[in-house]
Amino acid sequence: MLFLVSKNAGSKRLFKIAVSHVKTTIKNHFRPDYTSYHAVVYNKESDKKIKEVPHQAYADDSMWKELFNDNSFGE
Numbered sequence: 001m002l003f004l005v006s007k008n009a010g011s012k013r014l015f016k017i018a019v020s021h022v023k024t025t026i027k028n029h030f031r032p033d034y035t036s037y038h039a040v041v042y043n044k045e046s047d048k049k050i051k052e053v054p055h056q057a058y059a060d061d062s063m064w065k066e067l068f069n070d071n072s073f074g075e
Helices: 002-009 012-029
Strands: 039-042 049-053
Touching: 002 012, 012 049
Parallel strands: none
Antiparallel strands: 039 049
8 A cells, every 4th residue: 555655756766765664664573484464563753663563373382373175165
């Protein structure tokens, strides 16, 4: 969305913001096993990550993971 807005507005500044957002998301939202957190809380003044929040998971350190195999749809 941010990239589309930057393109439509012809704004290099918005493009740089979009790139920064992608880099921050990749750095802070994904675990080493490539599962992701539902949300991440940041300090508003320093932009430093405070904590990861799964919101929909059983616990803060748990994850939801779907594993598909030949029987995943009951066929």
